Amino acid sequence: MPLSSFPGLIAGLNAAAAVLLVLGWVLIKSGRREAHRWAMVSAFLCSAVFLGAYLWYHAHAGVVRYRKAGPIRLVYFAILLTHTVLAAAVPVLAVETLFLAWRGRFDAHRRWARWTLPIWLYVSVTGVVVYWMLFRS
Secondary structure (H helix, E strand, O other), X not given: OOHHHHHHHHHHHHHHHHHHHHHHHHHHHOOOHHHHHHHHHHHHHHHHHHHHHHHXXXXXXXXXXXXXXXXXXXXXHHHHHHHHHHHHXXXXXXXXXXXXXXXOOHHHHHHHHHHHHHHHHHHHHHHHHHHHHHHHO
C-alpha cells in the first residue's frame, strides 16, 4: 500500500469507529446487549488499527503541515488541539470501559461509558475533519 493511501485509510478507520460507536449506543438503548458488545469491540478494533496505521504513517511521512491562512487556520488548530488532547485519553478510557464490561461490572461500566463515548466519538469525528482539512480542502 503506498504511503499516500494512508491518510484516507486513517480517516476511514476513524469514520468507521464513529459509526460503530453510534450504532453501539443505539443498540444498548434498545436493549440489544450482545449486538452492542460486538459494535463496541469492533469500534475498539477500528481505533486500534487506526492507531497503528497513524503511527506507521507519521513515522514514514513525518509532520504534515496545514498550509491555509486566515481564519480557517485558527479553526483548524482549535480542532486539532482539542482532538489531540482528548485523543490521548481515549485509549485509557476505552480500555477501562471495555474491561469493566468484560468483568461484568456494568454499573461502573455505565459510569465510565458516559464519559468515554462522547470523548471517543468527538475524537473519531474530528479525526475525519482534520483529514478533510489537510488533504481534501
